[in-house]
Amino acid sequence: MRPAExxxxxxxxxxxxxxxxxxxxxxxxxxASYTIDPVxxxxxxxSSDVDLPVAATVGxxxxxxxxxxxxxxxxxxxRPDVLVVxxxxxxxxxxxxxxxxxxxxxxxxxxxxxxxxGRWECCPLFVLPALPWHAPNGVGDAGRAxxxxxxxxxxxxxxxxxxxxxPGVLVADAEEAVRTVGTSHAFHPVMYRFARxxxxxxxxxxxxxxxxxxxxxRYAGRPRTALVDASSLLESLMDDSVxxxxxxxxxxxxxxxxxxTGDPEALWDTVVGAAPQLAxxxxxxxxxxxxxxxxxxxxxxxxxxxxxxxxxDPALAALAEDVDGASALLLDVAPESWSSAAHxxxxxxxxxxxxxxxxxxxxxxxxxxxxxxxxxxxxVSVGFHEVTAGLRDKAVEIxxxxxxxxFGLPDPSGRLTATPGRQVFAAKVTDRTGDYGFGxxxxxxxxxxxxxxxxxxxxxxxxxxxxxxxxxxxxxRRAGDGGCDTVELCWQATGRNGVAVEFVEAATRRTWxxxxxxxxxxxxxxxx
Numbered sequence: 018m019r020p021a022e023x024x025x026x027x028x029x030x031x032x033x034x035x036x037x038x039x040x041x042x043x044x045x046x047x048x049a050s051y052t053i054d055p056v057x058x059x060x061x062x063x064s065s066d067v068d069l070p071v072a073a074t075v076g077x078x079x080x081x082x083x084x085x086x087x088x089x090x091x092x093x094x095x096r097p098d099v100l101v102v103x104x105x106x107x108x109x110x111x112x113x114x115x116x117x118x119x120x121x122x123x124x125x126x127x128x129x130x131x132x133x134x135g136r137w138e139c140c141p142l143f144v145l146p147a148l149p150w151h152a153p154n155g156v157g158d159a160g161r162a163x164x165x166x167x168x169x170x171x172x173x174x175x176x177x178x179x180x181x182x183x184p185g186v187l188v189a190d191a192e193e194a195v196r197t198v199g200t201s202h203a204f205h206p207v208m209y210r211f212a213r214x215x216x217x218x219x220x221x222x223x224x225x226x227x228x229x230x231x232x233x234x235r236y237a238g239r240p241r242t243a244l245v246d247a248s249s250l251l252e253s254l255m256d257d258s259v260x261x262x263x264x265x266x267x268x269x270x271x272x273x274x275x276x277x278t279g280d281p282e283a284l285w286d287t288v289v290g291a292a293p294q295l296a297x298x299x300x301x302x303x304x305x306x307x308x309x310x311x312x313x314x315x316x317x318x319x320x321x322x323x324x325x326x327x328x329x330d331p332a333l334a335a336l337a338e339d340v341d342g343a344s345a346l347l348l349d350v351a352p353e354s355w356s357s358a359a360h361x362x363x364x365x366x367x368x369x370x371x372x373x374x375x376x377x378x379x380x381x382x383x384x385x386x387x388x389x390x391x392x393x394x395x396x397v398s399v400g401f402h403e404v405t406a407g408l409r410d411k412a413v414e415i416x417x418x419x420x421x422x423x424f425g426l427p428d429p430s431g432r433l434t435a436t437p438g439r440q441v442f443a444a445k446v447t448d449r450t451g452d453y454g455f456g457x458x459x460x461x462x463x464x465x466x467x468x469x470x471x472x473x474x475x476x477x478x479x480x481x482x483x484x485x486x487x488x489x490x491x492x493x494r495r496a497g498d499g500g501c502d503t504v505e506l507c508w509q510a511t512g513r514n515g516v517a518v519e520f521v522e523a524a525t526r527r528t529w530x531x532x533x534x535x536x537x538x539x540x541x542x543x544x545x
Contacts, residue, residue, distance in 0.1 A: 021361060024059070024222040031058040038065055041072035043236065046097030046139075048076045048084055050108035052213040059225025067233045067344075071099075077421055078213060079108070081126060083392075083481030085133035090481070091421075091516060096137055101228065102130045103144035103191065105215060106169050110450040114149070114165050119172035124179050131186070140185055142231065144224070145173050147191040150204045150215075187231050187368075194223035213478070230363040239366060240344065241270065242321040244304070244314070246328035247277040247284060249350075253329075255291040256352040263299050265356065269365050272321065274302035276313060281305035310336055318342040325364065327355075392483045395448040399487045404433055404441040404458065412443055412458045419474035422485065422517045425509040426544060432460045432472040439463075440495060441472070444488060446479045453479050457488055461495065468496035468504045473517070485520055489529075493539070497531025504529070504537055509544045 022030070038061065045060065047053050057073045064071045076084050076092045081102055084092045092100070104126060106119060113119040127143060134141035152158035152165040161167060173192070180188050195203040198219045208214040216224075233239070243266050245254070253259055263273055277284055284305050289296045302321075304313050310333055318324050318340060326337040326345040337345035346362055348355050359365060404412045416429040423429070435441045444457040456479035460472030470492060475484060496504050506521045508514070521541040529537040 021226075024218040027059055027062060027222060028218070031062050034062070038062075039070040041070045043069065043071045043098045043232065044095065045071050045073040045099045045101060045232075046076060046092050046095050047073060047101045047103070048078075048081045048092060049103040049144075050079055050081060050105050051103075051209070051215050052078050053103055053221075055214060055216075055218060055221040056225045056228070059222045060228050063226050063229035064232055067229065067237065069229075069233055069237050071232065077477045077480050079478045080481040082129055085129040087481070088136060089519075093133075093137060097139050099140045099142055099187075099232065100130065100134055100137070101142045101144065102126075104146050106146045106172065107149055107215075108450070114168050114172075115163075119168055120175035123172055123176040127176060127179055131183070140187060140235070142187040142189060142228070143176070143180055144228075145176060145188060145190040145192065147195045147203075148173075150200070150206075187235060189224070189227050189231055191220075191224060193227060194220045197223045230366050231368075233363070234366045234368050238323065239364075240323040240325040241272060242274060242302075242317065242324050243271045244274050244276045244317055244324055244326045246326060246330060246333055247275050247288070247305070248279070249328050249330040249333065250348065251277075251284075251287070253348075253350055253352040254288065254295060259352040259355065260292060260294055260299070262352070262356045262359070263295060266359075266364075267299055269367065271325070272301040273299050274304055274317060274321075275300055276304045276310075276317075276326075278307065278310065278313075279305065311340060314340045314343050392481075395450065395482055397446065397448045397482045397484065397487075399484055400445045401442050401491055402445060402455075404435065404443050408443060408455070409433060411455050412441070415443070415455060415458045415476055416472070416474045419476050420511075420513050421477060422473075422475035422480055422520070423511065423514050424471065424473045424507060424517060424521075425511040425514050426471050426507060427509075429472055429474060433458070442491075444479075444484065444491075446482070446484055448482060457484060459488060459492060461492060463496060463499035463501055466500065466502045468492070468499065468501040469507060470504060471507045473506070475517075480516075489524055489539075493529045493537045494531055496537055497533055497535040502535070502538060504539045505542045506539065507542045507544050 054075050057075065060073050061071055074095055081104060084090045087093060104123065106114060109119055109122045113122050130141050130143065148169050149165055154161070154164065158164035158166050177188065180186050198217065203217055203220045205214060205217050247254065267273060275288070281303065304317060314324065314326065314337055322342065324343040326333065326343060327348055328334055328345060329348050329350050331347060334345035334347045337343045346359060346364060348358060402408060412433050413430050433441055439460070439462045441458070441460045443455045446453040446456045457475040458472065459470065461468055461470045473488065492504060506524065508518055508521055510518065524539045525541050527539070529539050531537055
């Protein structure tokens with residue numbers, strides 16, 4: 018087990034090693050109501066450190082429900098082994114934290130996630146949302162039973178109770194990561210404003226570490242035998258706090274084996290005289306002989322399976338990491354720090370039922386509701402505005418940020434100027450969860466009986482809400498008003514815009530009619 022590294026050190030190590038990571042054993046899909054991409058390097062690197070390499074893919078943010086209800090969406094096509102879902106309480110519909118609505122929203126979301134996991138035959142991992150950064154009433158919120166923090170705690174407890182005890186369901190807690198870092202260093206309001214990244218790198222590091230630990234005990238299990246290196250820890254073993262720590266390991270299900278190189282009788286006499294409880298009540302085995310340490314460790318692994326070596330010797334710790342089936346926890350010689358070091362390293366992590374090598378395959382449950390019902394319940398409203406000089410900067414920002422739903426033609430910012438015969442308009446989107454502002458932009462030329470759309474960019478926050486169809490309805494309406502019989506949707510593959518290409522292909526299979534009754538043919542045109 019590596020000692021804990023700060024986020025900056027892990028980031029640097031990731032940059033050095035990301036192109037040489039081992040082949041993944043698990044595919045991880047991540048859905049969040051915010052930009053969760055910063056967690057990926059920590060999750061992948063720390064999972065690899067515990068010999069469980071993973072490949073993590075982040076779905077469109079703000080689309081947890083839409084993705085889970087769509088069996089043709091990006092996450093459904095990925096078919097991950099593990100589906101990580103991470104909502105924020107602040108991203109729930111407006112007013113949800115003013116009453117019982119937050120719990121209902123989270124439980125409804127959880128049901129959709131569980132149903133999707135059943136259909137996709139993957140393991141759901143739900144991240145309990147952290148408490149809000151601040152309450153509107155400041156310190157006065159603490160004394161209110163209906164305050165934001167009380168409501169948030171109740172919603173978290175309701176969600177935990179709803180998920181608890183379900184076979185194959187994993188639960189992590191973003192609040193643990195925030196608490197470890199400290200609230201004064203956990204939140205990043207500037208990054209949230211510009212990129213919807215609410216947390217600092219250290220929070221994402223802690224969250225990634227906790228996810229990696231959960232996956233390790235889920236799919237690899239934990240050692241059942243702890244090998245105590247008497248050669249480096251002998252003096253510390255005489256401390257009462259060490260006996261308590263080792264007793265805690267025994268209570269957690271570990272077998273304790275003492276290891277040293279030297280005279281076994283002399284060592285036994287020393288241990289019995291100084292720590293009789295350790296010798297007579299706690300030790301399950303004894304490996305003290307003249308063999309090299311590598312042979313001793315390999316022998317214990319062969320007899321007892323996966324092994325955790327407790328040592329203060331860096332050389333032995335390095336040897337243990339090279340022995341298949343063994344890992345090491347490098348301890349300080351000060352015994353009072355051992356328990357906290359072991360907890361921080363995940364030594365005591367445990368899940369009921371033991372480890373499984375592949376995600377459990379479950380019967381397909383009925384979805385909590387359909388994608389169409391979900392979109393209808395959002396009460397989405399889309400307003401269209403011509404892109405004039407006052408709106409141009411916002412349109413430039415949309416086309417710069419959009420990556421997944423774009424038509425992909427070169428120089429999209431250069432296509433934002435309206436001319437006679439060319440229309441450029443933006444879509445402003447609101448729904449019951451909030452006001453998204455301007456989230457899409459379209460550029461189209463009408464000439465003769467043909468309308469050519471060479472720019473369509475939709476930002477991630479408004480995807481999956483039916484905005485795409487509403488935009489095409491507006492394009493068809495404008496084409497009909499301009500006397501066009503055909504709409505050509507011009508696209509170019511970017512490597513990331515598969516969802517836009519699929520939308521074009523689906524649009525060409527439908528019959529479109531303008532509000533005036535004019536039948537409009539929609540064609541897809543791939544630009545090379």
